[in-house]
Amino acid sequence: MRDKQWLKARMDVLWNPRRAVMIGATNNLGKWGGIILARILSDEFQGEIIPVNPKDEYVLGRRAYKSLEDVSGPLDLAVIVTPSPTVPGILRQVAKKGIPAAIVITSGFSETGDEGVRLEEEIVGICRQAGILMVGPNTMGVFSSAASMNCLMAPVSPLRGHAACIAQSGNVGTHMLFRGKLRGLGYEKFVSSGNEGDTSFEEYLWYFGQDPEVNAVLGYMEGLDPESSFMEIAPEITRKKPVIVYKGGRTSVGAHAASSHTGAMAGEMEVIAGAMRQAGVIMAESNKQVVELARALELQPVPKGSRIGILTRGGGWGVITADACAEAGLAITRLAEDTLSRLDKILPSYWSRGNPVDMVAVLSNQAYIDCLEIVEKDPNVDAVIALGANVTAQGATTLETLRQMEIMSDQEVKEKKQQMYTDSENFVSSLRDYLDQSEKTVLTVGRWREKPDWESGLMMIQEPEEAARMMARMVEYGSYLARACGAQGR
Amino acid sequence: MRDKQWLKARMDVLWNPRRAVMIGATNNLGKWGGIILARILSDEFQGEIIPVNPKDEYVLGRRAYKSLEDVSGPLDLAVIVTPSPTVPGILRQVAKKGIPAAIVITSGFSETGDEGVRLEEEIVGICRQAGILMVGPNTMGVFSSAASMNCLMAPVSPLRGHAACIAQSGNVGTHMLFRGKLRGLGYEKFVSSGNEGDTSFEEYLWYFGQDPEVNAVLGYMEGLDPESSFMEIAPEITRKKPVIVYKGGRTSVGAHAASSHTGAMAGEMEVIAGAMRQAGVIMAESNKQVVELARALELQPVPKGSRIGILTRGGGWGVITADACAEAGLAITRLAEDTLSRLDKILPSYWSRGNPVDMVAVLSNQAYIDCLEIVEKDPNVDAVIALGANVTAQGATTLETLRQMEIMSDQEVKEKKQQMYTDSENFVSSLRDYLDQSEKTVLTVGRWREKPDWESGLMMIQEPEEAARMMARMVEYGSYLARACGAQGR
Numbered sequence: 011m012r013d014k015q016w017l018k019a020r021m022d023v024l025w026n027p028r029r030a031v032m033i034g035a036t037n038n039l040g041k042w043g044g045i046i047l048a049r050i051l052s053d054e055f056q057g058e059i060i061p062v063n064p065k066d067e068y069v070l071g072r073r074a075y076k077s078l079e080d081v082s083g084p085l086d087l088a089v090i091v092t093p094s095p096t097v098p099g100i101l102r103q104v105a106k107k108g109i110p111a112a113i114v115i116t117s118g119f120s121e122t123g124d125e126g127v128r129l130e131e132e133i134v135g136i137c138r139q140a141g142i143l144m145v146g147p148n149t150m151g152v153f154s155s156a157a158s159m160n161c162l163m164a165p166v167s168p169l170r171g172h173a174a175c176i177a178q179s180g181n182v183g184t185h186m187l188f189r190g191k192l193r194g195l196g197y198e199k200f201v202s203s204g205n206e207g208d209t210s211f212e213e214y215l216w217y218f219g220q221d222p223e224v225n226a227v228l229g230y231m232e233g234l235d236p237e238s239s240f241m242e243i244a245p246e247i248t249r250k251k252p253v254i255v256y257k258g259g260r261t262s263v264g265a266h267a268a269s270s271h272t273g274a275m276a277g278e279m280e281v282i283a284g285a286m287r288q289a290g291v292i293m294a295e296s297n298k299q300v301v302e303l304a305r306a307l308e309l310q311p312v313p314k315g316s317r318i319g320i321l322t323r324g325g326g327w328g329v330i331t332a333d334a335c336a337e338a339g340l341a342i343t344r345l346a347e348d349t350l351s352r353l354d355k356i357l358p359s360y361w362s363r364g365n366p367v368d369m370v371a372v373l374s375n376q377a378y379i380d381c382l383e384i385v386e387k388d389p390n391v392d393a394v395i396a397l398g399a400n401v402t403a404q405g406a407t408t409l410e411t412l413r414q415m416e417i418m419s420d421q422e423v424k425e426k427k428q429q430m431y432t433d434s435e436n437f438v439s440s441l442r443d444y445l446d447q448s449e450k451t452v453l454t455v456g457r458w459r460e461k462p463d464w465e466s467g468l469m470m471i472q473e474p475e476e477a478a479r480m481m482a483r484m485v486e487y488g489s490y491l492a493r494a495c496g497a498q499g500r
Numbered sequence: 501m502r503d504k505q506w507l508k509a510r511m512d513v514l515w516n517p518r519r520a521v522m523i524g525a526t527n528n529l530g531k532w533g534g535i536i537l538a539r540i541l542s543d544e545f546q547g548e549i550i551p552v553n554p555k556d557e558y559v560l561g562r563r564a565y566k567s568l569e570d571v572s573g574p575l576d577l578a579v580i581v582t583p584s585p586t587v588p589g590i591l592r593q594v595a596k597k598g599i600p601a602a603i604v605i606t607s608g609f610s611e612t613g614d615e616g617v618r619l620e621e622e623i624v625g626i627c628r629q630a631g632i633l634m635v636g637p638n639t640m641g642v643f644s645s646a647a648s649m650n651c652l653m654a655p656v657s658p659l660r661g662h663a664a665c666i667a668q669s670g671n672v673g674t675h676m677l678f679r680g681k682l683r684g685l686g687y688e689k690f691v692s693s694g695n696e697g698d699t700s701f702e703e704y705l706w707y708f709g710q711d712p713e714v715n716a717v718l719g720y721m722e723g724l725d726p727e728s729s730f731m732e733i734a735p736e737i738t739r740k741k742p743v744i745v746y747k748g749g750r751t752s753v754g755a756h757a758a759s760s761h762t763g764a765m766a767g768e769m770e771v772i773a774g775a776m777r778q779a780g781v782i783m784a785e786s787n788k789q790v791v792e793l794a795r796a797l798e799l800q801p802v803p804k805g806s807r808i809g810i811l812t813r814g815g816g817w818g819v820i821t822a823d824a825c826a827e828a829g830l831a832i833t834r835l836a837e838d839t840l841s842r843l844d845k846i847l848p849s850y851w852s853r854g855n856p857v858d859m860v861a862v863l864s865n866q867a868y869i870d871c872l873e874i875v876e877k878d879p880n881v882d883a884v885i886a887l888g889a890n891v892t893a894q895g896a897t898t899l900e901t902l903r904q905m906e907i908m909s910d911q912e913v914k915e916k917k918q919q920m921y922t923d924s925e926n927f928v929s930s931l932r933d934y935l936d937q938s939e940k941t942v943l944t945v946g947r948w949r950e951k952p953d954w955e956s957g958l959m960m961i962q963e964p965e966e967a968a969r970m971m972a973r974m975v976e977y978g979s980y981l982a983r984a985c986g987a988q989g990r
Contacts, residue, residue, distance in 0.1 A: 039907075045898060052901040070907060117861075121815075122850035165898050179816020232819055258816060263832040264823030267815070267856050296965050297820065325611075325757070326669020326748060329722055330787065333754030342753040360612035366757050371607075408535060408655050411542040417529075417560060475786050 011213055011239045020143035021217045024111040025154045025199055027086035028057045031109075033078060033100050034091035035061030035069045042115060043091040044070070046151065046161060053160035053167055057086070078103040085109045089161060094118035097147065098132050105140030112137065113161060114147035120205050121148055134207045142208075149204030150180025153187070155197060156223065162200075164188075171196015172225040173304050174218040176211055178203055178232045179258070182297055186228055189301040194469055195308070198223045212240040219247030226304045229255040230297065232268040234282055241285050248290030249494050252307045252487060256294045257283060290490040292483050303480055305469050306453060312488040313451040315392035317343035318481065319385040320366035323378075323398035327474060328366030331395055331455075334478035340485065342366070349388040356380055369398075375437040379444055386450050393451035393485070395477050399441065399470065400456040406430065438466045451484060453477045501703055501729045510633035511707045514601040515644045515689055517576035518547045521599075523568060523590050524581035525551030525559045532605060533581040534560070536641065536651060543650035543657055547576070568593045575599045579651060584608035587637065588622050595630030602627065603651060604636035610695050611638055624697045632698075639694030640670025643677070645687060646713065652677075652690075661686015662715040663794050664708040666701055668693055668722045669748070672787055676718060679791040684959055685798070688713045702730040709737030716794045719745040720787065722758040724772055731775050738780030739984050742797045742977060746784045747773060780980040782973050793970055795959050796943060802978040803941040805882035807833035808971065809875040810856035813868075813888035817964060818856030821885055821945075824968035830975065832856070839878040846870055859888075865927040869934055876940050883941035883975070885967050889931065889960060890946040896920065928956045941974060943967045 011017070032050075034043040043063075047070055050059050061069035064076050075081050078088070078100065088104045090097060094116050104112055119130035130147060137144040145152060151162040155170040164184035169191045177183020180202035190197060199221070201214055211231060218227045227247065234240055247253055259265035260283065287293055294300040318340045322328040332342050345365050353367060356377050362368050367385055369378070378399070386394050409426055412418040418426070445452055445468065455477045456470045471477040501507070522540075524533040533553075537560055540549050551559035554566050565571045568578070568590065578594045580587060584606050594602055609620035620637060627634040635642060641652040645660040654674035659681045667673020670692035680687060689711070691704055701721060708717045717737065724730055737743055749755035750769050777783055784790040808830045812818040822832050835855050843857060846867050852858050857875055859868070868889070876884050899916055902908040908916070935942055935958065945967045946960045961967040 039898070039902065048898065048901050048905065048907070052905055070905065118850065126850070165896075177816075179814065179819070181814025182816035182820065230816060232816070256820075258819035258823060260823045261826035263826045264819050267822045267832075267852075267854075268819045296963060298963055324669065324671025326667075326672035326720065326722070329669070329748035329754050329758045330672065330746075332757045333748060333750045336751035336753045342757075360608065360616070362757075364757075406655075408529070408538065411538050412529065415538065415542055415560065417538070473786060473788055 011210070011216060011243065014216070016141075017143070017213055017217065018220065020110050020141075023086045024113075024143060024145070024152070025159075026057075026157045027111070027159070029060070029083065029085050030055075030057055030087040030089060031060045031062055031078060031081055031085050032089040032091065033062045035063050035074065037066055037069055041091075042163060046089070046091065046115065046163060049160045049162060049165075049167075054158050055160070056156075056158045060085075078107060081107075086111065088112045089115065091115045094126070094129055094147075098129070098136060101133050101136045101140075101142070101144075104142060105136060109142065111143045111145075113145040113149060113152055114204070115149060115151060115163065116146075117148040119147045119207065130205060130207045137208050144208035145201060146204035147207055150184060150202035152202070153197060153200040155199065162187075166191070168200065169194070169196040171198065172223060172308070173197045173228055174199040174221065174224040174226070175228040176201055176203055176214045176218070177230045178206070178211065179230055180204070182230045182256075182258070185297055186230070186301055189298065190305075193301055193305050194465075194467075195301050195305040210235065210238065212238050212243050215240070215247060215253065216243045219243070219250065224251065226251050226307060227253045228300050228304050229253065230258065230300070231255050232258045241289055244286065244289035244291055245494070248490070252292055252304065253290070254292040254294050254300050254303050255286065256297055256300045257286075287486070290487065290494060292487050294483065295479060299476070299480060299483075302469070302471060302476070303483055306471075306480060306484065307487075309445070309467070309469060310451045310453070311449065312491060313393040313481070313485045314488055314492070316482075316485045316489075317341045317390055317392045319343060319345065319388060319391040319394045321369070321378075321382055321385050321394060321396045321398075322366050323369050323373075325362075325368045325370075327397050328368050331397060331474040331478060332366055334475040335395070335481070338478045338482035340478065340482055343388070343390045343392075345385070346388050346390050349384055349390075352384045353381060356384075375433065375440070378437075379440055382452070383444065386448055386452060391450065393453075393481060395453050395455065395474065395481060397455045397474055399454040438468065442467050451481070453481055501700070501706060501733065504706070506631075507633070507703055507707065508710065510600050510631075513576045514603075514633060514635070514642070515649075516547075516647045517601070517649070519550070519573065519575050520545075520547055520577040520579060521550045521552055521568060521571055521575050522579040522581065523552045525553050525564065527556055527559055531581075532653060536579070536581065536605065536653060539650045539652060539655075539657075544648050545650070546646075546648045550575075568597060571597075576601065578602045579605065581605045584616070584619055584637075588619070588626060591623050591626045591630075591632070591634075594632060595626060599632065601633045602635070603639060603642055604634060604694070605639060605641060605653065606636070607638040609637045609697065620695060620697045627698050634698035635691060636694035637697055640674060640692035642692070643687060643690040645689065652692075654678075656681070658690065659684070659686040661688065662713060662798070663687045663718055664689040664704075664711065664714040664716070665718040666691055666693055666704045666708070667720040668696070668701065669720055670694070672720045672746075672748070675787055676720070676791050679788065680795075683791055683795050684955075684957075685791050685795040700725065700728065702728050702733050705730070705737060705743065706733045709733070709740065714741065716741050716797060717743045718790050718794050719743070720748065720790070721745050722748045731779055734776065734779035734781055735984070738980070742782055742794065743780070744782040744784050744790050744793050745776065746787055746790045747776075777976070780977065780984060782977050784973065785969060789966070789970060789973075792959070792961060792966070793973055796961075796970060796974065797977075799935070799957070799959060800941045800943070801939065802981060803883040803971070803975045804978055804982070806972075806975045806979075807831045807880055807882045809833060809835065809878060809881040809884045811859070811868075811872055811875050811884060811886045812856050813859050813863075815852075815858045815860075817887050818858050821887060821964040821968060822856055824965040825885070825971070828968045828972035830968065830972055833878075833880045833882075835875070836878050836880055839874055842874045843871060846874075865923065865930070868927075869930055872942070873934065876938055876942060881940065883943075883971060885943050885945065885964065885971060887945045887964055889944040928958065932957050941971070943971055
């Protein structure tokens with residue numbers, strides 16, 4: 011890692027440029043220079059963006075310049091989308107202008123063979139000599155919420171929030187942005203790190219670690235340079251905020267595939283993964299899990315132990331979840347006698363009186379929240395997986411049936427549906443209020459169809475098996491924090 | 501298992517009753533006797549359903565009888581929803597009437613303790629003596645496509661098709677029906693087997709095995725009686741059609757939870773799971789996977805080997821899939837030189853020339869299908885995982901942007917969107933045509949948002965890791981078939 015002060019100064023500018031220039035901007039919306047500029051303009055970039063195009067006087071309605079030399083005044087950032095052979099020359103102009111940061115979208119460097127490797131060495135040399143911080147080359151772009159800068163190839167306008175993401179594959183990374191939108195995870199900063207010719211994964215990680223606006227760092231990592239200082243940096247960050255990484259190239263075939271598309275070498279991945287866990291990095295098992303873990307850790311505290319209570323509305327689902335917890339290394343706790351007595355007052359006499367707590371035929375929403383609270387407060391419980399936390403108008407189908415059979419009038423059906431809708435709104439709001447103040451980790455599993463869950467400040471995990479695996483990662487992180495920071499955790 | 505001829509005769513009636521009676525039918529739509537009757541009536545049951553209710557002359561518009569004795573003429577099926585203490589008396593009437601089959605929805609039997617165990621023994625005794633085939637007790641119901649009989653507690657009208665499902669948990673089972681609707685898997689028959697007091701998992705399995713309308717059997721199993729003949733029956737069926745089981749109670753805590761909700765004992769599950777695999781049963785890893793495997797095997801042939809080709813539109817996704825395949829025990833094959841040469845003609849010169857086949861920046865739909873075909877035809881490839889088979893109008897966001905910026909007119913945007921829609925319709929249809937005739941297994945991974953995928957006769961698996969795990973189960977099944985039936989497989 012390079013000098014931290016230097017890096018911070020450059021990164022501050024990269025993520026909040028006041029005046030940026032795009033070399034290769036074009037009115038042709040079939041080209042990246044058109045597509046990305048359109049996205050920057052439409053997502054209301056807070057700074058000024060100046061197109062450079064040798065032919066057109068105006069690009070997408072903005073005054074354009076024939077070359078970078080023609081642009082007067084100070085510039086913070088150069089976005090480069092021109093073909094690879096032109097990039098060294100352009101970066102020399104960037105250096106001459108004293109622009110501190112560059113994003114090289116252009117591909118055709120070390121990922122394409124020997125000539126590409128040479129060309130990448132050349133551009134890195136130019137940047138290093140001039141003190142330019144370069145993102146890429148071969149990057150799918152950058153997003154900054156603070157600057158409202160959507161400099162991305164993918165058609166996504168990310169939900170804004172407090173996650174930061176570093177992706178060694180643009181496609182995989184931008185998918186984390188898409189998923190975030192579905193699951194309620196908002197982003198403060200995003201970088202597709204591309205070939206990492208200049209700026210590396212651990213440099214972004216270090217910066218995001220210092221950023222008070224960032225509350226979690228997500229990563230997709232394929233290669234890690236053996237010279238990297240990742241393992242020294244990570245433990246500093248993971249004490250303060252979760253770092254969740256999905257590691258591609260875990261197997262030899264995966265590593266081989268990785269080396270051919272970003273030019274990165276995968277290295278001894280067993281060793282690296284073990285070291286990363288030691289450093290408190292949460293090792294996710296899928297792209298999906300990265301995003302959902304980040305959202306879960308945003309909504310819920312870190313578990314203080316591995317003793318799980320399970321609440322379910324159906325016996326079979328309790329079995330499935332108990333199996334999945336046991337397989338993930340979690341303990342299905344024995345509930346305290348007092349907990350059972352309190353549940354006895356809500357549940358029918360024949361309930362199973364054990365963990366999982368099967369609510370049998372009790373359907374009331376209030377009873378659900380009451381049972382959840384009783385289980386959560388049990389001194390033997392560290393965390394809860396709450397199944398069937400559905401917020402759907404389950405009865406809507408039945409109402410339609412009754413309307414068709416002319417047993418209920420249109421008006422009656424309309425009123426009943428309205429009532430169901432109000433009931434589920436109330437349930438969402440009570441459940442959220444409860445979860446917001448709960449001191450222990452609660453993961454909710456279920457579905458709803460009415461609206462995206464993030465609007466309600468909740469997250470429904472779709473599969474109980476997935477909730478168990480997520481909980482296991484969260485428990486590991488909790489135990490890391492207890493070791494690293496003392497018993498209080500975060 | 502009981503006598504096969506007897507069982508077949510009774511089951512034939514159960515799944516195709518001409519005249520059925522519901523004891524406990526009611527106009528109260530808050531009770532199961534009202535809810536289930538409404539569903540039977542609205543889903544256009546092909547037979548006659550007669551309500552029995554001691555008070556009302558009409559129930560949901562049908563003439564009702566005060567007691568079963570008052571109903572004249574032959575009856576095929578009795579559906580019982582009255583409280584558990586009344587069930588023995590009612591079943592004695594069923595016996596007296598000579599009704600061959602009964603569905604006991606009522607709960608409160610062996611799942612609730614000693615008194616329940618005694619009551620269940622009593623009703624089973626009555627059925628056994630009278631030769632009544634009983635479903636349940638404590639069942640969430642039955643669905644039969646042929647009879648258009650939707651006798652289910654859950655608010656689902658299943659998609660019709662050729663799967664059959666046996667579920668030892670009603671909630672888990674009906675979820676397979678919901679999921680089927682989302683993923684395009686239609687059902688011919690469904691049974692929530694409840695406590696299996698009389699009719700057992702393997703008896704349903706045997707019958708579904710003989711049924712020419714059933715092309716796959718799905719199961720959720722918690723307990724297996726050590727006396728069961730499941731292991732003798734299964735290999736007969738698995739040679740003819742896939743049997744896909746999700747086993748709950750794999751761990752001791754899961755088994756403990758299972759024993760408390762259906763009264764079933766989980767037994768030595770490690771041993772059972774091994775024996776089931778030996779018998780050619782596909783052991784799924786989640787409820788979701790059961791349904792998606794069944795649909796995949798409906799759409800695609802069984803793989804003849806484990807050598808996988810991967811097609812991707814993004815390098816990182818190729819890495820992720822290669823890792824997931826290797827971890828699932830699949831081989832990432834080396835592509836033939838001829839395959840590479842043929843791909844060279846479509847892909848840019850810097851493509852990675854290996855497996856996974858990364859299409860880099862080639863976006864054309866036709867190129868996608870061409871590349872897929874080239875990989876699939878490779879003699880070193882047994883099956884393909886095709887990523888990024890998206891059928892979404894990805895560019896719609898960009899068009900909206902351009903409209904907002906007034907760079908494109910409303911009319912132009914409308915026309916472009918229409919064009920995109922037509923393009924994706926054409927892609928769906930070409931892809932489906934290709935997959936329909938392909939001789940090797942192809943699993944497609946991607947998303948689309950326009951319409952449910954089943955309308956197009958395709959299935960998009962949502963996560964590449966999931967596709968790899970599914971493929972591994974399909975390869976195992978293919979290798980079982982090759983062993984059991986000779987090299988040709990099915």
